[in-house]
Amino acid sequence: MSVIAEAAKKAQGAVQAVMKTAIANAPDGWIPGGVPDPLIRAKHGLVGTPVSRIDGPLKVKGAARFAAEFPLDGMVYAALAHATIPLGRIATLDTSAAEAVPGVVLVMTYKNAPKMAPPPLFMSNPKAVSGDNLPIFQDADIHWNGQPYAVALAETQEAADHATTLIEVTYDELPARTRFAEAKTNTYPGTFQGEPLLVEIGDAEAALAAAPHKVDVTYTTPRHNHNPIELHAATVRWNGDDLIVHDATQAVTHTAWSLAQIFGLKEEQVHVTSPYVGGGFGSKTLWQHQTLAAAASKVSGRPVRIVLSREGVFRGVGGRTLTEQRVAIGAQADGAFDAIVHTGTIGMTSHNNLPEPFIVATKTAYAAKTFHLDVEVAEMDMVANTFMRAPGEAVGTFALECAVDELAHDMGIDPIALRERNEPEQDPTAGTPFSSRNIVAAYRAGAERFGWDKRQAPGTRREGEWLIGMGCATGTYPYYRMPGGAARLTLTRDARVTVAIAAHEMGMGTSTAHSAVVADRFGLPLDAVTFDYADSKLPGVVLAGGSQQTASIGAAVIAAHRALVTELLKLAGNDSPLAGLKADEVAGYDGGLCKLDEPGRYESYASILGRANRDEVTVEAEAPPPLETQHWSMHSYSAIFVEAAVNAITGETRIRRVLGSFDCGTILNPKTASSQFRGGMIMGLGMALMEEAQFDERSGRIVNPSLAEYHVPVHMDVPAIDIIWTDIPDPHAPMGAHGVGEIGITGVAAAIANAVFNATGKRVRDLPITLDKLL
Amino acid sequence: MHFTINGRGVDADFDLRTSLLDLLRDHLGLTGSKKGCNQGACGACTVLVDGERINACLALAVQYDGRSITTVEGLADATGLSPLQAAFVEHDGFQCGYCTPGQLCSAMGMIDEVRRGVPSVVAADMADGDIVLDHDELRERMSGNLCRCGAYNGIVNAIADTFAAETHSKEPA
Ligand code: FES
Ligand code: FES
Numbered sequence: 001m002s003v004i005a006e007a008a009k010k011a012q013g014a015v016q017a018v019m020k021t022a023i024a025n026a027p028d029g030w031i032p033g034g035v036p037d038p039l040i041r042a043k044h045g046l047v048g049t050p051v052s053r054i055d056g057p058l059k060v061k062g063a064a065r066f067a068a069e070f071p072l073d074g075m076v077y078a079a080l081a082h083a084t085i086p087l088g089r090i091a092t093l094d095t096s097a098a099e100a101v102p103g104v105v106l107v108m109t110y111k112n113a114p115k116m117a118p119p120p121l122f123m124s125n126p127k128a129v130s131g132d133n134l135p136i137f138q139d140a141d142i143h144w145n146g147q148p149y150a151v152a153l154a155e156t157q158e159a160a161d162h163a164t165t166l167i168e169v170t171y172d173e174l175p176a177r178t179r180f181a182e183a184k185t186n187t188y189p190g191t192f193q194g195e196p197l198l199v200e201i202g203d204a205e206a207a208l209a210a211a212p213h214k215v216d217v218t219y220t221t222p223r224h225n226h227n228p229i230e231l232h233a234a235t236v237r238w239n240g241d242d243l244i245v246h247d248a249t250q251a252v253t254h255t256a257w258s259l260a261q262i263f264g265l266k267e268e269q270v271h272v273t274s275p276y277v278g279g280g281f282g283s284k285t286l287w288q289h290q291t292l293a294a295a296a297s298k299v300s301g302r303p304v305r306i307v308l309s310r311e312g313v314f315r316g317v318g319g320r321t322l323t324e325q326r327v328a329i330g331a332q333a334d335g336a337f338d339a340i341v342h343t344g345t346i347g348m349t350s351h352n353n354l355p356e357p358f359i360v361a362t363k364t365a366y367a368a369k370t371f372h373l374d375v376e377v378a379e380m381d382m383v384a385n386t387f388m389r390a391p392g393e394a395v396g397t398f399a400l401e402c403a404v405d406e407l408a409h410d411m412g413i414d415p416i417a418l419r420e421r422n423e424p425e426q427d428p429t430a431g432t433p434f435s436s437r438n439i440v441a442a443y444r445a446g447a448e449r450f451g452w453d454k455r456q457a458p459g460t461r462r463e464g465e466w467l468i469g470m471g472c473a474t475g476t477y478p479y480y481r482m483p484g485g486a487a488r489l490t491l492t493r494d495a496r497v498t499v500a501i502a503a504h505e506m507g508m509g510t511s512t513a514h515s516a517v518v519a520d521r522f523g524l525p526l527d528a529v530t531f532d533y534a535d536s537k538l539p540g541v542v543l544a545g546g547s548q549q550t551a552s553i554g555a556a557v558i559a560a561h562r563a564l565v566t567e568l569l570k571l572a573g574n575d576s577p578l579a580g581l582k583a584d585e586v587a588g589y590d591g592g593l594c595k596l597d598e599p600g601r602y603e604s605y606a607s608i609l610g611r612a613n614r615d616e617v618t619v620e621a622e623a624p625p626p627l628e629t630q631h632w633s634m635h636s637y638s639a640i641f642v643e644a645a646v647n648a649i650t651g652e653t654r655i656r657r658v659l660g661s662f663d664c665g666t667i668l669n670p671k672t673a674s675s676q677f678r679g680g681m682i683m684g685l686g687m688a689l690m691e692e693a694q695f696d697e698r699s700g701r702i703v704n705p706s707l708a709e710y711h712v713p714v715h716m717d718v719p720a721i722d723i724i725w726t727d728i729p730d731p732h733a734p735m736g737a738h739g740v741g742e743i744g745i746t747g748v749a750a751a752i753a754n755a756v757f758n759a760t761g762k763r764v765r766d767l768p769i770t771l772d773k774l775l
Numbered sequence: 776m777h778f779t780i781n782g783r784g785v786d787a788d789f790d791l792r793t794s795l796l797d798l799l800r801d802h803l804g805l806t807g808s809k810k811g812c813n814q815g816a817c818g819a820c821t822v823l824v825d826g827e828r829i830n831a832c833l834a835l836a837v838q839y840d841g842r843s844i845t846t847v848e849g850l851a852d853a854t855g856l857s858p859l860q861a862a863f864v865e866h867d868g869f870q871c872g873y874c875t876p877g878q879l880c881s882a883m884g885m886i887d888e889v890r891r892g893v894p895s896v897v898a899a900d901m902a903d904g905d906i907v908l909d910h911d912e913l914r915e916r917m918s919g920n921l922c923r924c925g926a927y928n929g930i931v932n933a934i935a936d937t938f939a940a941e942t943h944s945k946e947p948a
């Protein structure tokens with residue numbers, strides 16, 4: 001970084017710090033969420049009822065159309081060839097045999113690709129969404145083992161696949177950084193969301209040294225891949241200079257903007273839709289395949305469908321990176337924490353910026369006199385690592401919550417009691433008040449229902465060959481809301497409302513949950529609401545990531561609804577029972593508006609619009625900036641309980657019982673939210689017991705790039721999972737609700753590791769807990 | 776070549792390397808059957824051939840000349856949902872819905888196997904044809920169908936609910 005850039009960054013940092021203090025100290029009323037959403041008080045609506053998915057029938061009929069299922073006239077199929085060296089240059093490249101395959105339309109490499117700008121790296125701009133910022137097919141350079149270097153287009157998938165196998169390539173290899181132990185000798189501090197991943201409060205090492213009780217241990221977690229069952233795919237075509245992309249993405253608007261930068265187009269020249277996404281978990285963003293499909297389509301003049309192979313997903317789409325984490329806790333005899341140290345190193349590339357922020361959960365987990373939290377980056381030559389479900393928290397809570405369990409065991413204190421003993425009154429590192437934190441209640445309810453009091457001493461419960469143990473851990477994930485949320489609402493005279501927002505459905509039940517919210521706001525039945533989404537032409541910059549989509553949609557709809565009600569009151573005029581009332585004084589009720597404390601003062605939408613001679617009213621509004629996240633410390637919480645059985649002879653671990661007790665504000669839809677909780681917990685189970693993208697440190701190549709060798713939980717691995725929640729609204733969040741896509745995975749690996757310890761007396765600090773580690 | 780697909784006769788002419796899955800999805804526009812791995816590891820492509828479940832991605836289409844194939848599009852008539860499909864919606868047996876067609880077809884084939892007394896690895900007695908589809912039997916028999924969204928509890932409940940007769944012992948009281 002240049003001196004000037006450095007100074008500018010520092011100055012920006014100083015301004016940010018001043019702003020942060022100002023926002024933290026501002027009166028509540030000035031902050032979004034300072035006045036609780038009136039919907040929190042409404043008790044008898046659709047919110048909170050277990051509505052089945054609106055798009056359920058379409059999905060079970062196989063009629064929901066995914067990215068690779070849009071048929072286009074004259075379409076050709078794409079296949080990719082992937083490099084087999086970790087670093088270097090292509091020396092020779094011969095595509096003639098591939099081009100000669102009958103049906104092949106084009107073989108594109110760096111030699112004949114159009115000129116394209118490098119993709120904008122995630123978080124380098126509010127709409128940037130690329131996993132890395134390497135130029136695509138602009139030179140002979142190879143940056144990772146698995147990088148695509150050729151695209152074949154053919155009339156059939158079979159011909160395209162075959163063609164890629166006939167390309168002759170040789171390389172000039174360069175020495176690559178593929179060994180973590182070597183990369184670790186040269187690290188630098190990580191930054192996340194514009195701030196260093198570093199917290200220093202007091203002298204934690206000195207406090208640790210002086211503490212009468214302590215634990216000081218190292219945990220390691222391997223690389224993980226999201227592996228949504230839908231392969232990454234896109235169907236693209238050019239209409240003149242306009243690009244149309246049917247993508248599988250968690251970010252339609254971001255993708256349109258980012259592709260526009262790459263191809264030198266105006267944002268509105270790129271149209272991205274993604275009505276159904278077959279799972280994402282952080283992986284369905286912009287990787288090279290969409291750009292390659294668009295470029296090859298441009299060169300060939302044909303619409304293109306690209307579907308990555310499962311191996312192609314491992315090669316070209318990054319996953320969660322590896323971590324090595326030290327957790328040290330010093331405590332007084334009564335359990336009060338004197339020091340929390342959570343430091344370590346992660347692997348990252350020089351062309352992306354996600355230093356797996358494993359300390360984020362630790363910042364707010366427990367009160368302590370001193371803190372030292374730090375994430376260091378070791379650069380490696382590999383596919384760019386990326387966001388995967390609860391980036392930071394998923395692996396960070398594994399280390400932290402195992403360490404708490406270890407300390408509790410050493411001190412002879414119940415681990416739940418030790419956690420309660422260190423429950424903070426306010427955010428322990430930021431100093432801001434919690435908006436809503438009921439983790440103690442969640443633990444008590446969970447412990448009672450699970451039968452925690454029946455837990456025995458480690459290694460003492462045996463049923464035949466099976467050693468049985470119980471463990472628990474805390475999960476947590478922040479409430480985020482990103483800037484840019486906006487929505488359009490259209491109310492028609494027949495009392496129907498259409499919401500339009502560039503949001504996404506990857507299985508969260510977005511349209512179902514938010515149609516219910518909108519129906520309640522308007523006082524209309526569910527079937528009076530139409531939810532239009534997943535199209536970059538719609539309003540709003542709404543990332544389906546960071547569990548923030550719920551808040552983003554919620555705040556945008558609140559703003560649009562308020563504008564619409566204001567408009568309606570204007571149209572109602574002086575002849576209405578609502579005459580003279582302001583937007584804050586009325587609510588949607590029974591197909592119209594009424595005064596909040598005087599329901600008799602009512603007029604229906606049909607009557608208001610009829611008298612005004614209007615067929616419909618449309619408004620579009622933006623959500624206010626998300627200052628609430630700096631004014632309050634806003635998080636979701638869970639208490640996870642697990643009963644594990646470990647085979648004394650084979651070392652095999654089976655999970656027998658799981659309970660998740662959640663504190664995530666209002667639950668908008670118990671049916672779909674339960675599924676999200678369970679889905680996250682099952683991914684946590686996978687992380688604990690089986691998941692690992694095996695990276696060959698000699699070649700930098702992932703050696704198990706398939707679902708046969710990268711194991712994810714199957715039916716037989718998953719018991720019936722019990723879910724409960726506090727259902728206490730967060731008064732400062734839209735609808736009182738938090739997004740719940742990520743909280744489920746957090747804490748689970750620790751609860752399982754702690755249960756395995758309780759069963760066997762063995763601590764496994766290296767994930768996954770495979771049977772070899774227990775023998 | 777000629778196939779009967781969802782009860783309808785279909786003639787098709789294609790590259791002999793084409794898998795049954797690609798024939799359905801790319802050539803016949805029946806995109807209900809999904810591709811999650813193309814390697815036989817995920818089950819998203821499960822279809823029924825003469826009532827038996829197979830991974831369509833591992834099958835060359837030419838092998839099935841003259842056979843009768845049922846995909847998710849053929850599980851119910853055009854208007855409604857089959858009882859199993861309706862139970863999947865009721866029990867929230869999916870999130871993204873991408874594995875769902877495979878889960879549904881697999882469950883139909885699995886029930887038929889149970890009725891025919893085909894044993895599974897968890898069966899205590901391989902020779903005992905009277906199979907009770909308890910929680911373990913059901914999960915074991917569905918374990919070839921991955922769901923990364925983790926809708927397993929809902930899927931199991933939907934199947935158990937729909938095929939309640941199989942989940943109880945058939946032995947005379
Ligand atoms: S697509 Fe056939 S088993 Fe995965
Ligand atoms: S519902 Fe998404 S993979 Fe099963």
